[in-house]
Amino acid sequence: MKVLVLYGSAKLVNRFNRAGLEVLGFFPDPKILARRTADNLPQDAEGFVECTLHPGVDFGDCPCIGADQFRDDCGERDMIVAAAADEAGCIEVARVVHELQPEWVMLDRATFLKLGAGDAD
Secondary structure, eight states: OEEEEESSOHHHHHHHHHTTOEEEEEESSGGGTSOOOGGGSOOOTTOOOBOSSSTTSBGGGSSOOHHHHHHHHHOOOSEEEEEOOSHHHHHHHHHHHHHHOOSEEEEESOTTOOOOTTTTO
16 A cells, blocks of 8 residues: 655654555645646746745756646555644645545544535445
C-alpha cells in the first residue's frame, strides 16, 4: 500500500515503513502540495513570479511541488494519513485529498472537516 503522510512525525513514517507500507512522502506542511499554478500570480518586468508561500523565491524554484507534480513524480497513492491540529490544517488536508483523490483517508483531530452529502461513499 502506498501512503502519503501529511503533518504527523518522522516516527509515524518509520512505523509505516516497518509495517511494510510504502511511504511516498512526508509533508509536515501540506500547503506545498495544495499550491496552484502561477498563471494567476503577478509577474514583474523580468518575468519573476514570487511564490506566495516562500516570499522572495521564484515560483518555479520554490520547494512547493503541487499536487500535479506529486502525482507525476510519485504516481498513484492508496492512502493519505493526516493529523491536522487546527482548522487551517484541516482545510489544507481537504485540498490535498480533493486533488489527489486517494482510495483511503485516515484523519486525526479533523473536527473542523465536514464531508458534504454524497461524499461518504
